[in-house]
Amino acid sequence: MITVARTKLHLRIDHNDENELIEDLIEAATEATADYLNMTAAEVLATMPAPVNAAILLLIADLYENRELQADRQLYNNDTYERLLNPYRVMGL
Secondary structure (H helix, E strand, O other), X not given: OOOHXXXXXXXXXXXXXXHHHHHHHHHHHHHHHHHHHOOOHHXXXXXXXXXXXXXXHHHXXXXXXXXXXXXXXXXXXXXXXXXXXXXXXXXXX
């Protein structure tokens, strides 16, 4: 499970001013990752291998750094995020 303390270390944050924001980003990134993997958040949290953990932290960092960025379309695709997750993705028939 990704904790606020681990996330703050990853983001290099040493204050508590944004803990609530970080909790929201953890939840959003976990849900987005579960959606990408075609799993539930509970399934993702129960089977969190290192690449999935790294992908969630990568997404959290992106959401944190670009929280004010707005555009009408996706400006880039994060290939690293997808490469970390693709081996764990549940494919439907």
